[in-house]
Structures are given as C-alpha cells and as structure tokens.
Amino acid sequence: DAGITQSPRHKVTETGTPVTLRCHQTENHRYMYWYRQDPGHGLRLIHYSYGVKDTDKGEVSDGYSVSRSKTEDFLLTLESATSSQTSVYFCAISERQRDTQYFGPGTRLTVL
C-alpha cells in the first residue's frame, strides 16, 4: 500500500467552527488531491496540489481552502464548517497528472 495517512480519521464538530484535515504521504509524489464522497454523488474533487505551494481548485471548492508547505503534507481547511460539509474526505496522491491515484483511508467528518 502507498504510504498515505489521514488525520483525524473521525471528527464531530459544530456548525461555524474551523476544521483542518491532514494528509501525509511518504511516497514523495508530486500531486496530491482532496475529494469528498457523498451518497449519490460519488467522488468529487475539492482541491489539488501539483507541488509545494502550488494548488488549484476542483469542482466543489467553495467553503474549503488548502495548503501545502511541504511535499509530504496537504492540509484541507474548512474555515467555518456547515452541515452540508458532513462527508467522508479522501486524500489521494499520484506521481504525474492523470496517473494512477493512490488513496488514503478517509476521514469521516460530521458537522452538527
């Protein structure tokens, strides 16, 4: 398995609070991605990174920000969590764009 960890694995928070999810990789892959998975919607790309300090938006980026200060870490921040952001969040990595993506175990976030 590719060395990808996500933390926390589970989180319950209240509406309006900030939340940061962390993705850590040991594979030295250039590309990192954040997805959310919801019933009926499958996987939707939130943001991705193509290098340190280089990020771009995906299809559902509103309400989310990301940062990548080191190759191995990609952070996803919900500045003010809303109930619509209750979801399972997956991080993925790849060596090249459109290349095979390897997924982390996921973080289940519940916003009350």
Next chain:
Amino acid sequence: GEDVEQSLFLSVREGDSSVINCTYTDSSSTYLYWYKQEPGAGLQLLTYIFSNMDMKQDQRLTVLLNKKDKHLSLRIADTQTGDSAIYFCAVPVGDDKIIFGKGTRLHILP
C-alpha cells in the same frame, strides 16, 4: 460536459460472473482505471487498461474497452463474497484531471 456514468447497484449470485459497465463522454489517450472500495476504506486500484487496447485479462478480472462507443466494462469471474464492494471507473480527461464515476455497489447473493 465531461461525464462518467455507471449503474449504482448490481446483485449477483456467488459463483456467477459480474459485469460492471461504465460509459464516458470524453477521454484522453492514456490509461482507464477500475478502483475497488471496501466498506470503511479508501479506494484501491483494481486494474487498468491502456487506451490502445480493447481487452485486458488479469486472473478473474477482464476489462473490455470499446473506444468507438466510449464504453468500459469490468467482468469478475466466479464472483466471491469478498468481491462485495463499490467499484469505480475512472477516466482521464483533458490534460489535467481524472473523472470518477459514482460507483457501482456489487452485492453478492448466497
């Protein structure tokens, strides 16, 4: 726009073959992927096919690609209870992204 479609559910009897279908509107000339997601876990790459091939076989798995009809399928022979999972097809589009289908939940009947 770009889209990848799969049926949401499939029920198959243990020992029979499962066929999961995927249609797409656009793809780049590269690999097309099938991922498997078991309960409570992330997606794992199951198999892939290069866009210049029309079939790939890997043990119990057979991938068929019809580029003309933009149709990708995954056949699992001799389906076992451990095959129960959600299966996603993933198609590279343009220069910079991969689009995932919504996933097909495979249910195994005894």
